[in-house]
Amino acid sequence: MKSLKQELQDRGLLFQVTNEKIFEELDKGGKKFYCWFDPTADSLHLWNFIGFMVAIHIMRRWNKYIALTGWATWMIGDPGWKDSERSFLSEEVLENNQKSISNQIKNIVKNLENFTKDKFEVDFVNNKDFYKNMWILDFLREVWKFITVNNMITKDTVRRRIEDPEKSISYTEFSYMLLQGYDFAKMFRDDNVILQIGGQDQWWNLVTWVELIRKKYDWQEAYAITWPLITDSTWKKFGKSEWNAIWLDKNKTTPYEIYQYFINTADEDVERYLKMLTLIETEEIEEIVKKHLENPEKREAQKILAYKVVEIIHWKKEADLAVKISDFMFGNPENRIATLEKLNKDEIETFKKAMWGFDYSWENLFETIVKSWLEKSNSNARNSIKSWAIFINEKKVWDFNLDLEKEFLENSSLLLRKGKKNFRIITKK
Numbered sequence: 268m269k270s271l272k273q274e275l276q277d278r279g280l281l282f283q284v285t286n287e288k289i290f291e292e293l294d295k296g297g298k299k300f301y302c303w304f305d306p307t308a309d310s311l312h313l314w315n316f317i318g319f320m321v322a323i324h325i326m327r328r329w330n331k332y333i334a335l336t337g338w339a340t341w342m343i344g345d346p347g348w349k350d351s352e353r354s355f356l357s358e359e360v361l362e363n364n365q366k367s368i369s370n371q372i373k374n375i376v377k378n379l380e381n382f383t384k385d386k387f388e389v390d391f392v393n394n395k396d397f398y399k400n401m402w403i404l405d406f407l408r409e410v411w412k413f414i415t416v417n418n419m420i421t422k423d424t425v426r427r428r429i430e431d432p433e434k435s436i437s438y439t440e441f442s443y444m445l446l447q448g449y450d451f452a453k454m455f456r457d458d459n460v461i462l463q464i465g466g467q468d469q470w471w472n473l474v475t476w477v478e479l480i481r482k483k484y485d486w487q488e489a490y491a492i493t494w495p496l497i498t499d500s501t502w503k504k505f506g507k508s509e510w511n512a513i514w515l516d517k518n519k520t521t522p523y524e525i526y527q528y529f530i531n532t533a534d535e536d537v538e539r540y541l542k543m544l545t546l547i548e549t550e551e552i553e554e555i556v557k558k559h560l561e562n563p564e565k566r567e568a569q570k571i572l573a574y575k576v577v578e579i580i581h582w583k584k585e586a587d588l589a590v591k592i593s594d595f596m597f598g599n600p601e602n603r604i605a606t607l608e609k610l611n612k613d614e615i616e617t618f619k620k621a622m623w624g625f626d627y628s629w630e631n632l633f634e635t636i637v638k639s640w641l642e643k644s645n646s647n648a649r650n651s652i653k654s655w656a657i658f659i660n661e662k663k664v665w666d667f668n669l670d671l672e673k674e675f676l677e678n679s680s681l682l683l684r685k686g687k688k689n690f691r692i693i694t695k696k
Contacts, residue, residue: 270294271328275492277549278542280321282467282495285477289462289490296329300462301392301454303335303447306364307356310516311371313505313525314466316580319372320544321464321494323379323387331388333460334372336365338395340446365393371515378582383546394450410445410452413482414475419444422471444472451476455489467493497543500535515580522581523621526589529573530566534559537568545575588614592621596690604660607692608676615680615694624692627681632669635693641685651685658684 268274272290275281284290292298302318304311311319322332338361356364369391376387398406419441420426428436454460465473473491480489497505513528514520532540538556542549559568570590577586595606595618610618618624623640630638636648636657649667651657657664659674660682675681675695683691 268327271324274324275321275494278320278324279539280317280324280494280543282493283470283491284493285474285491286488288488289492292461292490293325293328293330297331298462299331299333299454299458299460300325300464301333301335301451301460302464303337303450304368306336306338306341306361306368308514309364309367310514310519311368312515313513313528316515316576317494317497317505317543318464318466319375321492323546325462325464326387326389327383327385331390333390333392333454333458334369335392335394335450335454336368337447337450338362338365338393339398340394340443340450367516375515375580378579379546381582382579392454394446397450397453398446406445406449409483410449410479413479414445414448418475444475447472448476448479451489452480452483455480455487456484461488462490462492464492464494467496469493500533517581517585521617521621522577522585523589523592523617525580526573526577526586526593529576530569530593532569532572534563534568537572541568541572541575545572545579547571547575585617588617592618596622596688600661603682604676607660607680607682608678610678610680612678615678615692619680619692619694622690622692624694627671627675627693627695629672632664632667632671635671635683636685639683639691639693641683641689641691656685658682 269277270290271293272281272287293300300322302322304315326332341356341361372389372391376389379385380387420429422444425436425441428434451460451463463473463476470491470493473493477489477491480487499505512520513525529540537559538552541547541552541555545552547555555568555571559565574586574590577589591606591614595603607615607618625638627635632652633645633648636642636651637645641657642648642651648657652664652667655663655665659669659671660676661684671681672695679695681693681695683693
């Protein structure tokens with residue numbers, strides 16, 4: 268196995284480090300590190316996944332990962348790059364989000380253990396427990412004493428809010444970074460957690476917390492590592508689709524949607540993403556890309572990337588289904604109905620969700636087309652039928668009075684298509 272520093276550098280996952288001595292410590296194993304997660308939603312997204320891959324490489328060297336959910340910090344809110352203060356979330360919502368995120372991480376770790384045959388050590392911590400019995404005076408003595416206001420207002424996101432007369436920052440948000448700093452200091456003192464990892468936009472915060480630990484604990488050494496902010500070759504932020512963020516919860520973003528996101532990766536980006544987001548050895552990745560570039564129109568490298576990412580997040584079954592859905596929609600049309608007939612009930616539901624399908628409620632042909640959002644009105648649906656653009660189970664529809672109920676396959680599914688690429692799976696209960 269490569270040294271950790273070499274691994275992260277080869278994969279483009281290393282941006283900054285406070286002290287390179289940390290790599291020697293992590294290569295020895297037996298150390299603890301953490302990454303902080305924001306519980307503003309009940310799911311992580313692809314941007315978090317990059318940090319998770321950094322954590323995996325550290326864990327594979329027998330180090331223990333602490334997944335810290337920032338419940339207490341988000342009760343206050345991060346000033347970030349917003350122009351105004353964020354809305355608070357209720358305790359009930361934060362609790363639910365924290366549980367959902369923890370379950371997602373557990374599932375991904377389980378998938379990776381099955382895949383690598385390694386055993387990973389992971390603990391889940393909620394920073395709510397750090398503050399629930401703390402008095403404000405204790406906090407002032409523990410943290411404020413060691414961090415100057417002069418230092419805090421040099422942070423770009425804070426300074427911008429202070430200097431612009433149209434904006435402002437509350438004392439609550441100003442204190443956010445102090446809570447984050449105390450998180451690290453407390454885990455360093457109580458559990459010997461020596462490293463925090465984060466994105467490069469968190470560098471200022473991470474360096475500040477390392478300095479806080481030095482001041483509080485007689486210049487003992489803590490460390491920080493960041494991974495780079497990632498954009499694609501068009502400078503579009505990684506992890507964003509045309510419609511929204513790419514979530515790791517399959518109820519928010521289906522495994523097929525994740526698969527298609529990576530299938531559409533530009534040739535200029537595919538090698539970088541394979542190195543960052545999969546565990547394929549870098550030497551093998553170079554061979555994959557070399558072979559891919561001989562016939563780039565086949566998108567072989569993108570198919571491997573898409574499959575491997577879905578496999579890590581949702582495991583093999585979902586990755587296989589994503590491939591099957593993609594082949595169904597974009598492969599040989601002569602095989603579609605045969606494929607649909609062989610699907611079991613769970614697979615049909617997955618197909619249906621990926622294609623924005625729905626349950627049949629005895630609508631007529633026009634109503635079904637409109638319900639599917641393939642047309643906006645019955646008259647538009649009629650015109651599409653007249654122009655031979657509507658297909659049921661891959662047969663052109665010409666009869667306005669077609670009895671749809673008789674068209675369902677034995678497994679109670681039906682394929683509705685408009686044109687070449689607009690599909691809907693309809694099921695009958």
